[in-house]
Amino acid sequence: MGASKGQVGWGGDVSPELLEACRRGDREAFRALYEAYKDRVYSIAFYFFDADADAAGEVTQQVFLKLMREIVRFRGDAAFSTWLYRIVVNACVDRSRGRRRDAGAEDPVVLDRIPTRASHEESFAQKELAASVQQAIATLPAKLRAAILLRYFDDLSYSDMARALNCSIGTVASRLSRGHRLLAKTLAPIRNVHQAR
Amino acid sequence: MFTRHVDRSLSRYHDGDLPTAQRQRVEAHLTSCGRCRAALEEIEFSAKLVRQLTAVSAPPSVWNGIDAASAGSHRDVGRRFPLRWAAACAVVLVIVSSAYWWTRDSRVGPWEVAQTRDGISRRMTSGEWVDTVDGSEARIIVGALGTVAVAPGTRVRLGEITQSEYRLALAQGTISAEIVAPPRLFIVDTPASTVVDLGCAYTVTVGEDGAGQLRMTSGWAALEFKGRESLVPAGAICRTRPGAGPGTPFFEDAPAALKQAVDDFDEGTRREQALAVIIREARARDTLTLWHLLSRVDKSDRARVYDRIAAFEPPPAGVSRSQLLTLDADALRKWREELAWKW
Amino acid sequence: MSRIRYLAGAAAAVAVVAASASAGTMFRIEIGSPVALGVNKFFKKNDKKVVLAVRAVVCQDLANVRITGTAEGLVAGKRQSLPIMLAAVEPAEAIYAIHHQWPAEGAWVLHLKGACGNPRAEASTLVAVSKGTFIREKSEVLREPATKKQIEDAVAALARSQS
Numbered sequence: 001m002g003a004s005k006g007q008v009g010w011g012g013d014v015s016p017e018l019l020e021a022c023r024r025g026d027r028e029a030f031r032a033l034y035e036a037y038k039d040r041v042y043s044i045a046f047y048f049f050d051a052d053a054d055a056a057g058e059v060t061q062q063v064f065l066k067l068m069r070e071i072v073r074f075r076g077d078a079a080f081s082t083w084l085y086r087i088v089v090n091a092c093v094d095r096s097r098g099r100r101r102d103a104g105a106e107d108p109v110v111l112d113r114i115p116t117r118a119s120h121e122e123s124f125a126q127k128e129l130a131a132s133v134q135q136a137i138a139t140l141p142a143k144l145r146a147a148i149l150l151r152y153f154d155d156l157s158y159s160d161m162a163r164a165l166n167c168s169i170g171t172v173a174s175r176l177s178r179g180h181r182l183l184a185k186t187l188a189p190i191r192n193v194h195q196a197r
Numbered sequence: 198m199f200t201r202h203v204d205r206s207l208s209r210y211h212d213g214d215l216p217t218a219q220r221q222r223v224e225a226h227l228t229s230c231g232r233c234r235a236a237l238e239e240i241e242f243s244a245k246l247v248r249q250l251t252a253v254s255a256p257p258s259v260w261n262g263i264d265a266a267s268a269g270s271h272r273d274v275g276r277r278f279p280l281r282w283a284a285a286c287a288v289v290l291v292i293v294s295s296a297y298w299w300t301r302d303s304r305v306g307p308w309e310v311a312q313t314r315d316g317i318s319r320r321m322t323s324g325e326w327v328d329t330v331d332g333s334e335a336r337i338i339v340g341a342l343g344t345v346a347v348a349p350g351t352r353v354r355l356g357e358i359t360q361s362e363y364r365l366a367l368a369q370g371t372i373s374a375e376i377v378a379p380p381r382l383f384i385v386d387t388p389a390s391t392v393v394d395l396g397c398a399y400t401v402t403v404g405e406d407g408a409g410q411l412r413m414t415s416g417w418a419a420l421e422f423k424g425r426e427s428l429v430p431a432g433a434i435c436r437t438r439p440g441a442g443p444g445t446p447f448f449e450d451a452p453a454a455l456k457q458a459v460d461d462f463d464e465g466t467r468r469e470q471a472l473a474v475i476i477r478e479a480r481a482r483d484t485l486t487l488w489h490l491l492s493r494v495d496k497s498d499r500a501r502v503y504d505r506i507a508a509f510e511p512p513p514a515g516v517s518r519s520q521l522l523t524l525d526a527d528a529l530r531k532w533r534e535e536l537a538w539k540w
Numbered sequence: 541m542s543r544i545r546y547l548a549g550a551a552a553a554v555a556v557v558a559a560s561a562s563a564g565t566m567f568r569i570e571i572g573s574p575v576a577l578g579v580n581k582f583f584k585k586n587d588k589k590v591v592l593a594v595r596a597v598v599c600q601d602l603a604n605v606r607i608t609g610t611a612e613g614l615v616a617g618k619r620q621s622l623p624i625m626l627a628a629v630e631p632a633e634a635i636y637a638i639h640h641q642w643p644a645e646g647a648w649v650l651h652l653k654g655a656c657g658n659p660r661a662e663a664s665t666l667v668a669v670s671k672g673t674f675i676r677e678k679s680e681v682l683r684e685p686a687t688k689k690q691i692e693d694a695v696a697a698l699a700r701s702q703s
Contacts, residue, residue: 015625028622036639042253042255068263129246130249133247152247158214170205177208183243187243187246398671430574
């Protein structure tokens, strides 16, 4: 974890042959690229927009259309995934600017269903917990939300995140710290229940 | 004296991303600063919770949209449309349009069921039963997640559908599922276990006595019952027994003697002899079976099972024999991930 | 004439040294169940569509191992070859995941190849796949690059076993 992916010319997790095929306009190659990344992109958008499947679908579509258009210009001088995630983050943050929720307000998340069921229904309790976390994430300011989701949906190193977010490593660290601390405060009511496990 | 807090570095510290000298400075500061220690605990708590989130699969409609929107731009690139793609495209369009038809209708009602008895596709609601005891077959469309084929002689109850799960309850008979949902979204309850879908395709069978079998054809699934869990990867089978829950999984291509011995062991028949046979007959791949047995054999037998597994694959660095013999959960998980390279 | 013979001999010697250096190492591309990527780890590592886990082993410089692959298939008697993508799981450890990227029809063998910088070595693994899983007993882990004949034989054998 945290390994540097900065090898020039090596797209990290995409073979040069596949990228070249995509640049040539090979549709099957692009489909392979889509299949490999679609769920990650969709999930980031899904949780960014508080489980809004329509928004997630639209953002995902937008990202891959942009990719398709601009892949001819990708020269492999940065990791492919870094470039992809920059497109994803920009798409999410841009779309969120029109939404009232992202005025920077931190809506209080009402956690009226603390998972306290008996342990043999732990999978159900876990789902409730996940729903609470999902809601809490959606209340974060957009830039902090993007940093958190990027970190946990692809294990990106801090340096890769800095490239994807177009900021310094220090800024990435600061956003993650602030994001986590806001989440911790929002989810404080379930902290005791969770730590008992 | 002015103390410089380290809260800006705590996230990197938590993620192990700090250079050594900086990490040591943070650690030294934490020993004497309650404020930063509290901040670190918040980060640890939050990170642990965020890891609970599971991936969500992009539905087929997303690719449809890209395909449709990019048809013009592909020509703009000025490339010749590869002939190879033209043939595949027709296939994809057929599949996509079929899926679209199903998903379009399934948005109106929760479950869509087609049965060969009358050939009519109809919507059914949670709580209703799909019954093929009369020799017919049925197909259940699980929203946009996939399909479940219901074999003749089966009774399956349509369960609840929520944002976070789809449930079926198989009382008897056989169903075959091909699911494209995120992990843990599609669940099948049987009298003896709950099948939590972590993978793509499998067959579940339940007999009249409530005993059953899960056969994985791709991906993997977890069978759970009262805290007992069996992880079943593609190519493996796991039997279930009422009251006992999931049995010990084994690969379909395992030696016949080993498969019989697993059944004997799980049924409590001559367990000592059964264990001896499993240990003797096991190949590297059968460490799947042996790994599950670690937590199911008597404590006095655990070392024998450990030694057999270790002969195929020693525990990874940082995992000790004593941790495994005391069934340390983290140690077991790490060893399982290493052993899975042989499964 | 003697100079040409000398050069030919030297070239042959270099070829032998190169071949033996590769064959003498244990560098190889291993395959495993997706469970190897961690069932309960976050997202990427429990992606449902992963068909197999792939990793390079016995190399001092794992972070720079490049593993690439093609899907070699026989569909209705017609030979096909498709590039496949390996998704990085832990690139520093040369661990990757392969999602289902080939058609459901026909017989398909994945040809994975990788190169290690230290010791210098190349290796291939031929993986027979069927729908959403791989067939271990029909797969071969080689400690040198696969030859065209090996690839063709693997595809033909799989197609025969499925007919």
